[in-house]
Amino acid sequence: MSVDLQTVKRVARLARIAVSEADAERMTGELNAILGFVEQLNEVDVAGVEPMTSVIPMEMKKRPDVVTDGSKAADIVANAPATEENFFLVPKVVE
Amino acid sequence: MSDLTHLTISQARAKLRAREITATEMTEAYLQAIERANPALNAYVVVTDDKARDMAKASDAKLAKGEGGSLEGIPLGIKDLFGTEGIHTQACSHVLDGFKPHYESTVTANLWADGAVMLGKLNMDEFAMGSSNESSYYGPVVNPWRRSRVDTMVMPTTHQGDGGFVSAGGTRTARTLDNARLVPGGSSGGSASAVSAFLCAGATATDTGGSIRQPAAFTGTVGIKPTYGRCSRWGIVAFASSLDQAGPIARDVRDAAILLKSMASVDPKDTTSVDRPVPDYEAAIGKPIKGMKVGIPREYRVDGMPDEIEALWQKGIAWLKDAGAEIVDISLPHTKYALPAYYIVAPAEASSNLARYDGVRYGLRVPGKDIVDMYEKTRAAGFGREVKRRIMIGTYVLSAGYYDAYYLQAQKVRNLIKRDFETAFTAGVDVILTPATPSAAFGIADEDMAADPVKMYLNDIFTVTVNMAGLPGIAVPAGLDAKGLPLGLQLIGRPFDEETLFQTAHVIEQAAGTFQPEKWW
Numbered sequence: 366m367s368v369d370l371q372t373v374k375r376v377a378r379l380a381r382i383a384v385s386e387a388d389a390e391r392m393t394g395e396l397n398a399i400l401g402f403v404e405q406l407n408e409v410d411v412a413g414v415e416p417m418t419s420v421i422p423m424e425m426k427k428r429p430d431v432v433t434d435g436s437k438a439a440d441i442v443a444n445a446p447a448t449e450e451n452f453f454l455v456p457k458v459v460e
Numbered sequence: 461m462s463d464l465t466h467l468t469i470s471q472a473r474a475k476l477r478a479r480e481i482t483a484t485e486m487t488e489a490y491l492q493a494i495e496r497a498n499p500a501l502n503a504y505v506v507v508t509d510d511k512a513r514d515m516a517k518a519s520d521a522k523l524a525k526g527e528g529g530s531l532e533g534i535p536l537g538i539k540d541l542f543g544t545e546g547i548h549t550q551a552c553s554h555v556l557d558g559f560k561p562h563y564e565s566t567v568t569a570n571l572w573a574d575g576a577v578m579l580g581k582l583n584m585d586e587f588a589m590g591s592s593n594e595s596s597y598y599g600p601v602v603n604p605w606r607r608s609r610v611d612t613m614v615m616p617t618t619h620q621g622d623g624g625f626v627s628a629g630g631t632r633t634a635r636t637l638d639n640a641r642l643v644p645g646g647s648s649g650g651s652a653s654a655v656s657a658f659l660c661a662g663a664t665a666t667d668t669g670g671s672i673r674q675p676a677a678f679t680g681t682v683g684i685k686p687t688y689g690r691c692s693r694w695g696i697v698a699f700a701s702s703l704d705q706a707g708p709i710a711r712d713v714r715d716a717a718i719l720l721k722s723m724a725s726v727d728p729k730d731t732t733s734v735d736r737p738v739p740d741y742e743a744a745i746g747k748p749i750k751g752m753k754v755g756i757p758r759e760y761r762v763d764g765m766p767d768e769i770e771a772l773w774q775k776g777i778a779w780l781k782d783a784g785a786e787i788v789d790i791s792l793p794h795t796k797y798a799l800p801a802y803y804i805v806a807p808a809e810a811s812s813n814l815a816r817y818d819g820v821r822y823g824l825r826v827p828g829k830d831i832v833d834m835y836e837k838t839r840a841a842g843f844g845r846e847v848k849r850r851i852m853i854g855t856y857v858l859s860a861g862y863y864d865a866y867y868l869q870a871q872k873v874r875n876l877i878k879r880d881f882e883t884a885f886t887a888g889v890d891v892i893l894t895p896a897t898p899s900a901a902f903g904i905a906d907e908d909m910a911a912d913p914v915k916m917y918l919n920d921i922f923t924v925t926v927n928m929a930g931l932p933g934i935a936v937p938a939g940l941d942a943k944g945l946p947l948g949l950q951l952i953g954r955p956f957d958e959e960t961l962f963q964t965a966h967v968i969e970q971a972a973g974t975f976q977p978e979k980w981w
Contacts, residue, residue: 382843398913425731
């Protein structure tokens, strides 16, 4: 499979990365080189093979449903570019 | 003072405990070495000198009372991927500008609890994506190793007065260092360069497709990627969660064992951390390997592999045989599919993990006309070219209609790669020996690599299978090529059998010796 310029622009939109026309054109070539490389996986017979989910068989760890952490709103917003009273500030999303 | 930086961790540990040296002296020696070398090598992105001095002082107080942990007073460098409280943690990306976490990663917390001293944060490929350390926002790291030219001169038979040169008419050789700057490998290039150039006693690193073992091989250092689940991933910036593992880069096998013992733990904060006690890895060193079964996988003999790599591999086989190991040929038939499967799985997981960098909660924000414009501009400005490329591939293979064809197919192939190893281990193989990399270190801004991303990806051809199967792998220096650059061998073990890796790697180290770059910086 290969991608065209339109697909690259659509994927960039999905990935929330602004791309210029020149970027998109360059990326089309690079992405096709990588997609061409991974194409050889299609020759592998995977009939009856389960997808890998863990390295060694282990049960998902569970912990008791109790509060063990929290009350650190100031720590959480400390690295944000814009905050007010421990809220993250973003451009207006609702008119 | 400078010889303090040349002590291994095990040597320094003994001298610190005997009070022959102090942690403060050692830390000062390293800080001086970093100050002199870093403009040339660019291994550190931040030097935490005040913190290092405070930690060393605290270690000295403990050592004076005969107390202290297993790494008390040992100065270490930390890869920029590890969250360090109140200190620059940016995965060497522009998108994390100014980020200083309010928490400490479990691995680094373990090291500090054992008394280690932090010298600073080490350079790396942006978000650990790369094999040359050239994708860092902070610029490339330089390998302390340089190529050398050997000139052979035929000497006439002459006698030159007293104390003069006497030749029997033979040849004389002279080694001249080449000025070309080489990459230290990646993504843990800063870690490998700093350890090799004596800018820290040891370093933390991480490995998703070969990021510990390939730079270790390129710099003549020892690097181990433990079994997936051995070191907690909590507090480490995530790249590909099902593949990422932390491990040390060190100057010799024993030091790597000492560091891994401290870094590894069972951590309730990481659900993939495996509930098994951490053994004393150092105790495995020096145990005989007589009767051990060493597998040699025929699929690792790839087309176009330089003769020197093949010769190195044969040398490794001979050393293990001499030590009493039984050498058996094995087959890992799905080897060639590991790298293509990796370039689906890793970008897919990365595109999901890196979705969090949106200019809202931390790091860079580029203003836009609305929130989506802000996201898109922030991510366009914040991510470098390789990172964008991988996010794009990941987004594409996970997009509607392609999931089964790519990600699901790759995860199935991954299971087949894992079964290949299981078959070999079930048949009685204890450890597998392969080359660590298909070549020695290459030049910075190598044109072939820059023109074709796949060519760069091929660096990980021998290491990536190990991540796909979740197994432990160690790279150990085994010799120098004709140009005087280090080459490494890789040992692959059963899940959680890091002890056999240390035991066997030590046999190789005993036979090959250790390697130090000639100082030019």
